[in-house]
Amino acid sequence: MSYNPLSTLKKVPKIYKRILILKIQGVKIYLRIMKNHLFLLFLLSLYFSVNGQILKKKIPNKMVVLSFDDATASQYTVVAPLLQQYGFRATFFVCEYPTKMPNRSAYMNWQQIRELDKMGFEIANHTRTHRPVNKMTKSQFVDELHYIEAQCDSMGIRKPSNFAYPGYNLNAETLEVLQQQGYQFARAGGSRAYEPLQDSPLLVPSWATNATNKEQIMAALKQAKKGRIVVLTLHGVPDVEHPWVNTPPELFKEYLQYLSDHHYKVIDFRDLEKYIDVKQARQTITPDLNKEYKN
Numbered sequence: 001m002s003y004n005p006l007s008t009l010k011k012v013p014k015i016y017k018r019i020l021i022l023k024i025q026g027v028k029i030y031l032r033i034m035k036n037h038l039f040l041l042f043l044l045s046l047y048f049s050v051n052g053q054i055l056k057k058k059i060p061n062k063m064v065v066l067s068f069d070d071a072t073a074s075q076y077t078v079v080a081p082l083l084q085q086y087g088f089r090a091t092f093f094v095c096e097y098p099t100k101m102p103n104r105s106a107y108m109n110w111q112q113i114r115e116l117d118k119m120g121f122e123i124a125n126h127t128r129t130h131r132p133v134n135k136m137t138k139s140q141f142v143d144e145l146h147y148i149e150a151q152c153d154s155m156g157i158r159k160p161s162n163f164a165y166p167g168y169n170l171n172a173e174t175l176e177v178l179q180q181q182g183y184q185f186a187r188a189g190g191s192r193a194y195e196p197l198q199d200s201p202l203l204v205p206s207w208a209t210n211a212t213n214k215e216q217i218m219a220a221l222k223q224a225k226k227g228r229i230v231v232l233t234l235h236g237v238p239d240v241e242h243p244w245v246n247t248p249p250e251l252f253k254e255y256l257q258y259l260s261d262h263h264y265k266v267i268d269f270r271d272l273e274k275y276i277d278v279k280q281a282r283q284t285i286t287p288d289l290n291k292e293y294k295n
């Protein structure tokens, strides 16, 4: 004999019985909808759980990462004091750039690099010799990484955890080495915004500034919205040895003033870990090496 819940309600007025029947029917309809859309619900929950895992918190609009390559002397004399004035953070990807200049006068020495670290700026790895890492053997590349790590260690500088590809040269093997060596983010070029739900943390795109591309950079800054992060690559301010990546100090000041006036959040690569779970991103995102990574 099946149990009929309505049989116990004989003395209940008809109107309440009708309401109860309607409620039971409502639940049945709801269950039928659930059954028919179970797969869709499953996909939706999968989508939100995956995205939720990569992002530790929402990427705010107007977030910009500033990065400076090659350890030029002007980064110590011009860039750092200006950044401090504006309260902006930045990553300095350092190397021992081969130079024809006497006394390495166009480049920072390790004492100056240590001072940047003491000021709170991030010191990160750009290899020892600035040669293309995709042309090196695995052990050569590892040696180059370890040299910068050892220099930092001997100077009391925090251990570098992020990397920038010299000349934006990279391949699948270089990504593997960086991962094995415990690097979190690796910056490339490509002149497009970083999308943490699509781009591998070892293939972070950036725009590079020079003396003539102000329009391009201003347009780039406007793309820092809807979960996209704008990463800028700068070299010397000014750059005496490499005029094609020279950013005149006046133009640099204009950028900083614009970022300040428009309330941008200016961070370094280490700060990205507050927003992005690198381990989850690596497990979820397959690095897309078919995209453009040069500037």
Ligand SMILES: [Zn+2]
Pocket (backbone or CB within 6 Å): 069, 070, 126, 130, 165, 166, 167
């Ligand atoms: Zn470089």
